Amino acid sequence: MAALSAVERILAAIRAIPRGETAAYGVVAQRAGLPGRARMVARLLSHNDDPRLPWHRVLRADGRSAFPPGSEQQREQLDRLRREGVEIDAHGRVRAGRRRGRSMDEEVWGPD
């Protein structure tokens, strides 16, 4: 049987983010077994066309959307997250406690 490609592992990691939770690009990369490849995750999403992929749950390490503030895509992302119960502050940022991973070095699956 063939091993999953890096791309497939990344997609799987994104699909594995539970509803109502978020993960940083770097965290997704690490979960996919590709530490340090945050930009690969970003590139993938930028080219992705699958509407079934929960791309909106992927945020930057600082908890903000990767899209420019005020852009249509950013509104779309934040709206989707709010709809899932994720709290966004006035600066369009998900508070640290609401995220699973902040940096690539911490325990990815978090306390529980």
Added chain:
DNA sequence: CGCCTGACCACGT
């Protein structure tokens, strides 16, 4: 090959 770009990240100031 080198050079530039990008849905990124850590770190120092």
Added chain:
DNA sequence: CACGTGGCCAGGC
């Protein structure tokens, strides 16, 4: 917390 800087890696030319 905001900014600038350097690092990273995959692609396009």
